[in-house]
Amino acid sequence: MSEVAHVSHDDHHDDHGHHHKETFITKYIFSQDHKMISKQYLITGLIMGFIGIAMSLLFRMQLAWPGESFGIFEAVLGKWAPDGVMDADIYLALVTIHGTLMVFFVLTQGLSGTFSNLLIPLQIGARDMASGFMNMISYWMFFISSVIMIISLFVEAGPAAAGWTIYPPLSALPMAQPGSGMGMTLWLVSMAIFIASSLLGSLNYIVTVINLRTKGMSMTRLPLTIWAFFVTAIIGVISFPVLLSAALLLIMDRSFGTSFFLSDIFIQGEVLHYQGGSPVLYEHLFWFLGHPEVYIVLLPALGITSEVMSTNARKPIFGYRAMVASILAIAFLSTIVWGHHMFVSGMNPFLGSVFTFTTLLIAIPSAVKAFNYITTLWKGNLQLNPAMLFSIGLVSTFITGGLTGIILGDSTLDINVHDTYFVVAHFHLVMGISALYGMFAGIYHWFPKMFHGRMMNKNLGYVHFWITAVCAYGVFFPMHFVGMAGVPRRYYENTAFPMFDELTNVQVLMTVFAIIAGLAQLIFVYNFISSIFYGKKGPVNPWGSNTLEWTTPREHIHGNWPGEIPHVYRWAYDYSKTYENGEYIIAGQDFVPQNVPLQENEEELNH
Amino acid sequence: MTALLTFTVLVLVAIAIWQMTKIFELSQTKTERSEIANDSDNKNNGYLLFAFLIFIYGITIFSFAKYSKMLLPEAASEHGGDYDQLMWVSFAIIFFVQTITQALLHYFGYKYRGETGRKALFFADNDRLEFIWTIIPVIVLAGLILWGLYTWTNIMDVNEDDDPLIVELYAQQFNWTARYGGDDNVLGEANVRLIDIANANILGIDESDPNAEDDVIVKELHLPVGRKVNFKMRSQDVLHSAYMPHFRAQMNCVPGMITQFSFTPTVTTEEMRLNPDVVDKVKRTNVIRAQKGDDPWEFDYILLCNKICGKSHYNMQMKIIVETEEEFNAWMAEQKTFKESVMVDEAETEAEEQVASTDEEADVESEESASEE
Ligand code: HEM
Ligand SMILES: [Cu+2]
Ligand SMILES: [Cu+2]
Numbered sequence: 001m002s003e004v005a006h007v008s009h010d011d012h013h014d015d016h017g018h019h020h021k022e023t024f025i026t027k028y029i030f031s032q033d034h035k036m037i038s039k040q041y042l043i044t045g046l047i048m049g050f051i052g053i054a055m056s057l058l059f060r061m062q063l064a065w066p067g068e069s070f071g072i073f074e075a076v077l078g079k080w081a082p083d084g085v086m087d088a089d090i091y092l093a094l095v096t097i098h099g100t101l102m103v104f105f106v107l108t109q110g111l112s113g114t115f116s117n118l119l120i121p122l123q124i125g126a127r128d129m130a131s132g133f134m135n136m137i138s139y140w141m142f143f144i145s146s147v148i149m150i151i152s153l154f155v156e157a158g159p160a161a162a163g164w165t166i167y168p169p170l171s172a173l174p175m176a177q178p179g180s181g182m183g184m185t186l187w188l189v190s191m192a193i194f195i196a197s198s199l200l201g202s203l204n205y206i207v208t209v210i211n212l213r214t215k216g217m218s219m220t221r222l223p224l225t226i227w228a229f230f231v232t233a234i235i236g237v238i239s240f241p242v243l244l245s246a247a248l249l250l251i252m253d254r255s256f257g258t259s260f261f262l263s264d265i266f267i268q269g270e271v272l273h274y275q276g277g278s279p280v281l282y283e284h285l286f287w288f289l290g291h292p293e294v295y296i297v298l299l300p301a302l303g304i305t306s307e308v309m310s311t312n313a314r315k316p317i318f319g320y321r322a323m324v325a326s327i328l329a330i331a332f333l334s335t336i337v338w339g340h341h342m343f344v345s346g347m348n349p350f351l352g353s354v355f356t357f358t359t360l361l362i363a364i365p366s367a368v369k370a371f372n373y374i375t376t377l378w379k380g381n382l383q384l385n386p387a388m389l390f391s392i393g394l395v396s397t398f399i400t401g402g403l404t405g406i407i408l409g410d411s412t413l414d415i416n417v418h419d420t421y422f423v424v425a426h427f428h429l430v431m432g433i434s435a436l437y438g439m440f441a442g443i444y445h446w447f448p449k450m451f452h453g454r455m456m457n458k459n460l461g462y463v464h465f466w467i468t469a470v471c472a473y474g475v476f477f478p479m480h481f482v483g484m485a486g487v488p489r490r491y492y493e494n495t496a497f498p499m500f501d502e503l504t505n506v507q508v509l510m511t512v513f514a515i516i517a518g519l520a521q522l523i524f525v526y527n528f529i530s531s532i533f534y535g536k537k538g539p540v541n542p543w544g545s546n547t548l549e550w551t552t553p554r555e556h557i558h559g560n561w562p563g564e565i566p567h568v569y570r571w572a573y574d575y576s577k578t579y580e581n582g583e584y585i586i587a588g589q590d591f592v593p594q595n596v597p598l599q600e601n602e603e604e605l606n607h
Numbered sequence: 608m609t610a611l612l613t614f615t616v617l618v619l620v621a622i623a624i625w626q627m628t629k630i631f632e633l634s635q636t637k638t639e640r641s642e643i644a645n646d647s648d649n650k651n652n653g654y655l656l657f658a659f660l661i662f663i664y665g666i667t668i669f670s671f672a673k674y675s676k677m678l679l680p681e682a683a684s685e686h687g688g689d690y691d692q693l694m695w696v697s698f699a700i701i702f703f704v705q706t707i708t709q710a711l712l713h714y715f716g717y718k719y720r721g722e723t724g725r726k727a728l729f730f731a732d733n734d735r736l737e738f739i740w741t742i743i744p745v746i747v748l749a750g751l752i753l754w755g756l757y758t759w760t761n762i763m764d765v766n767e768d769d770d771p772l773i774v775e776l777y778a779q780q781f782n783w784t785a786r787y788g789g790d791d792n793v794l795g796e797a798n799v800r801l802i803d804i805a806n807a808n809i810l811g812i813d814e815s816d817p818n819a820e821d822d823v824i825v826k827e828l829h830l831p832v833g834r835k836v837n838f839k840m841r842s843q844d845v846l847h848s849a850y851m852p853h854f855r856a857q858m859n860c861v862p863g864m865i866t867q868f869s870f871t872p873t874v875t876t877e878e879m880r881l882n883p884d885v886v887d888k889v890k891r892t893n894v895i896r897a898q899k900g901d902d903p904w905e906f907d908y909i910l911l912c913n914k915i916c917g918k919s920h921y922n923m924q925m926k927i928i929v930e931t932e933e934e935f936n937a938w939m940a941e942q943k944t945f946k947e948s949v950m951v952d953e954a955e956t957e958a959e960e961q962v963a964s965t966d967e968e969a970d971v972e973s974e975e976s977a978s979e980e
Contacts, residue, residue, distance in 0.1 A: 088918045088919065088921070089918050092915065092917075092918075092920075162915065163915045167846055167914075167915075168845075169844065169845045169846070169862055170845040170846065170915065170916060170917060173844075173845070176780065176844060176845050176916075176917055177917045177918065262862070262863070263862060263863025263864075264798065264799045264800070264843075264862050264863040265799065265843065265844055265862050265863075266779075266799035266800075266802050266811070266843045266844065267780070267843070267844040267845075269804060271799055271800050271802065276863075277863065278861070278863060278864065279846055279861055279862065279863075280861060280864070313719075313727060314721070314727040315727045315728065315729065315730065316729060316730070316731040317731075318730065318731065318732070318733075319731075319732055319733075319737050320731065320732070321732070322737050344848070344857050344858050344859055345859050345861070346840075346858065346859050346861045346864055346866035349759065349760070349763035349764075352759065352763070353756050353759060353760065356752060356755060356756060356759065357752055357756070360748045360751065360752050361748075363744060363748055364741065364744050364745060364748065367740065367741075367744045368737070368740065368741055368744075370708065371708075371737075371740045372737075373712075374708065374711050374712050374715065375730075375736070377712070377715035377716060377719060378715050378719070378728075378730070379719060379727060379728035379730065380715075380719045380721075380727045380728075381719065381721045381722070381725045381726065381727040382649065382653070382716060382719050382720050382721050383643075383644050383649065383721045384644050384648060384649045384652035384653060384656075384716075384720060384721065385643065385644045385648075388644075389652060389656075392656065392712065392713075392716050395712055396663070396709060396712055396713070399704075399705065399708050399709065399712070400663075400705060400709070403701035403704060403705055404701065406697060406700075406701055406748070406751065407694070407697055407698070407701070410693070410697065410751060410752075410755040410759075411755065411756075411759045412689075412690060412693055412755045412756075412758040412759040412762065413690070413693060413694055413697060413755065415690070415762070415855060415856065415857050416679075416690065416852055416855045416856075416857060418857060418913070419848060419850075419857075419913045419914060420913070455642035455643075456642065457642060458642045458643070458644065458648065462648070462651075462652065466655060466659075469659060470659075470662060473662070473663060473666055474666065477666050477667070477670055478666075478670050478674060480670075481670055481674035481675075481677065481678065484678050484679065485674075485677050485678050485679060486679050486850075486852035486853075486911075488850065488911060488912075488913040490915040490920060490921075491920065491921035492920070492921040493921055494921070496921060496922040496924065497909065497911070497924065498892055498896065498901075498904035499888075499892070499904075499906075499909065501892045501895050501896060501904070502677055502888070502891050502892050502895055503677060504895075506674060506677075535642070536641075536642055538641065538642055538643060542642075542643055543643070573731065575727065575729070576726060576727040576728070576729050577729045578726075578729060590726070590727070605731065
């Protein structure tokens with residue numbers, strides 16, 4: 001490695017350089033260090049992911065073999081699976097909690113929390129987050145909300161079961177469904193705390209990116225990861241409060257007899273007093289968050305992909321400015337498309353037209369991103385590390401899933417596929433799988449940064465990727481057909497309709513793929529855990545990367561850099577840059593880290 | 608409790624796996640192996656990327672070949688034809704884009720797999736290219752938007768032209784009821800506060816509304832072919848969704864609100880049963896049903912609930928029968944009107960109650976006093 005890339009160590013220590021006395025508690029539990037908090041998010045997120053995925057395997061088995069008795073059902077579900085046959089109420093509860101865990105706990109806080117915390121300070125050249133204390137509080141609120149959500153699985157009448165969107169009146173009335181009693185109360189409490197956690201985290205990310213960039217790190221030199229985390233945090237701050245208000249109003253309807261979302265209800269032989277509210281109002285509030293939420297999930301994954309792909313292609317990301325512009329465009333548009341979830345909700349059809357228009361607009365920046373990723377690969381020197389494969393996989397599923405968005409976003413076409421398995425296939429590919437791939441890419445790529453230079457086993461990584469990639473398509477591609485055959489989502493079984501009988505074979509196929517995919521994740525778990533303790537130590541900058549995090553030492557220290565914070569002289573994507581004569585800028589090295597000053601005769605680009 | 612136990616077991620399993628890694632680690636010989644991809648990794652995974660492209664095409668072809676026939680048969684409503692056409696064109700477009708982009712992505716992954724000594728091209732920007740792939744989606748999407756919105760506006764324009772049949776679809780956990788306007792084709796006013804289960808007024812119809820007298824309440828939806836139907840949806844408890852996939856029709860049922868949808872059925876149930884696709888589907892299905900020991904199936908249109916509504920959401924359905932005008936009229940003539948079925952019964956029960964002079968409900972009392980005056 002070249003000497004220019006080194007940070008001089010004998011510079012004066014500034015105030016962060018000296019070492020605090022740390023106890024086990026301040027180091028591992030109530031830590032205010034962003035690197036430790038990042039690991040706390042990751043581990044919590046992975047545990048929640050483990051539970052969420054396990055749940056999905058249970059209900060996939062029920063879908064493939066409806067009404068069949070399984071020992072595992074009885075073992076795991078207990079009284080909810082008498083004689084091993086899954087109960088219809090618990091089916092809905094499993095679907096609901098699966099969705100909640102995966103969308104919020106794994107792909108929002110697990111993904112954003114982990115990588116925003118790890119990378120924002122390291123990549124912008126900051127000693128830590130703007131407020132380490134607030135950061136710690138944010139994590140612990142997330143932890144508490146996770147614990148409450150898990151506790152809700154054990155309440156007498158069962159956990160929340162109204163779908164992850166918890167539309168009232170179903171979610172508001174305990175007599176409509178057992179899960180709408182104590183289970184729903186805990187769900188709402190957990191989510192309220194979750195939202196507070198997310199807001200604290202997001203504010204911190206925003207302030208940090210704006211204020212704590214090192215010298216020379218202009219906004220247009222930020223790595224795309226940081227752009228993605230930054231904009232994600234902004235969307236979160238704009239939209240999560242609206243979900244909080246929806247949750248609060250729902251709590252009031254449930255507990256204090258108000259009628260925000262309820263009107264004219266006759267249930268279990270009696271008329272309820274509610275008058276004048278509207279469930280459609282709830283849908284507006286929910287989706288005002290809900291749609292931005294899907295981008296809150298996806299943008300960090302795209303940011304990670306940009307970084308991983310460029311590094312491993314040994315090429316600059318293609319169209320940096322267009323990438324930033326599309327992140328901004330997506331962020332803006334994502335707040336004005338929520339109505340596409342409500343085309344047939346009973347809202348005014350003219351509104352539906354407006355939302356069709358804005359929704360199809362958002363396909364444009366999404367398309368630009370996809371094309372730019374493909375061009376980044378063109379004429380590269382692709383280092384197919386596991387992280388790189390997951391990034392390529394992300395682009396693949398993002399395209400496949402995004403394209404069906406064009407069908408769903410068209411209000412006319414949505415009429416017949418709304419709430420069917422077609423929608424389930426769409427969002428699992430475009431959001432679920434893509435964001436999971438982004439998360440995996442991030443984990444494989446930055447594992448050495450998190451765990452003191454240790455690296456994950458690449459061969460296990462390859463096996464993990466390829467099984468997952470095949471199974472993801474195996475589960476979700478045929479699912480489109482199930483949806484277009486008219487099968488609604490959230491059905492406990494499809495046997496009540498002979499017209500769906502011949503689709504059971506497809507369900508079996510999907511379930512088999514899902515089980516294999518689930519088992520393949522155990523390879524990852526094994527690799528992850530064993531690499532923490534026994535992973536091989538690689539070079540300080542194993543992937544030959546330009547960004548600042550690789551200029552820090554392997555061992556974590558408070559304040560990140562032992563000496564002065566490096567200054568930045570260029571953007572993050574000078575991979576394979578050459579002089580006019582075709583020689584690399586730094587002889588024998590195909591990358592120029594951001595902290596390397598502009599060389600003599602080097603052509604300056606706009607960054 | 609069992610769940611808690613299982614949870615503990617899972618934790619123990621995790622610990623066991625962890626312990627196994629230790630053994631694994633100890634048994635490993637110390638070879639110098641880097642965890643960074645080398646040329647042979649790049650080569651293998653490059654080939655695998657290419658193979659994966661073939662897999663994507665394969666599963667696409669497999670799915671289309673095997674599952675296309677399971678999709679819904681041709682639309683049985685007037686706007687359904689437009690719907691299917693728009694769907695077809697949209698599919699052709701996304702299919703085209705999918706084929707090309709996946710090919711480029713995976714082919715590049717294979718073609719440019721890393722090799723020691725290879726130089727990547729420093730290619731950071733190209734305004735022309737970016738302009739092209741921004742403008743092409745803009746044009747294609749603009750076309751789709753315009754076409755889609757034109758169709759949408761037509762479908763969602765629920766009006767009273769062409770003498771539509773007025774039908775109420777009433778949802779409750781977990782069944783459907785349909786109400787026809789009767790001879791005057793006007794539905795009587797209704798509200799859940801007027802529901803009187805004891806007197807079989809299950810829809811909460813206002814008994815003082817003269818329009819209500821000839822309303823017909825049924826549990827099976829009959830529709831005359833070729834006549835426009837305006838549906839008015841209501842729900843008494845939670846959200847439901849009236850989904851009639853064969854007619855490309857869906858609308859949520861919202862408590863406290865009347866929602867609407869309108870379509871004209873164009874194919875009778877009898878005709879649809881003779882549709883070759885449907886004949887095949889019924890044949891295939893009945894083979895499966897025979898294996899399971901279920902009764903054979905005869906094709907029918909169906910109304911499904913498509914918004915999660917509780918435990919039996921998965922079995923909330925109503926049969927739809929599309930028939931000729933004459934058949935429909937004959938069927939309608941057999942049905943009892945609201946007046947015949949409820950108001951009459953009610954008079955009888957009231958009389959009985961008076962004789963027995965047992966505890967009476969408040970509204971019955973007030974009605975009595977009204978009639979005495
Ligand atoms: C090309 C861009 C996209 C378009 C036009 C689009 C359109 C739509 C539409 C119209 C729906 C509602 C369908 C229905 O419920 O009937 C939908 C559902 C959904 N989309 Fe997308 N989408 C796009 C991209 C995305 C992306 C990038 C994500 C995630 C990152 C995403 C995540 C979701 C989710 C989670 C749902 C389902 C929510 C639910 O009902 O539970 N979509 N999409
Ligand atoms: Cu959306
Ligand atoms: Cu229902």
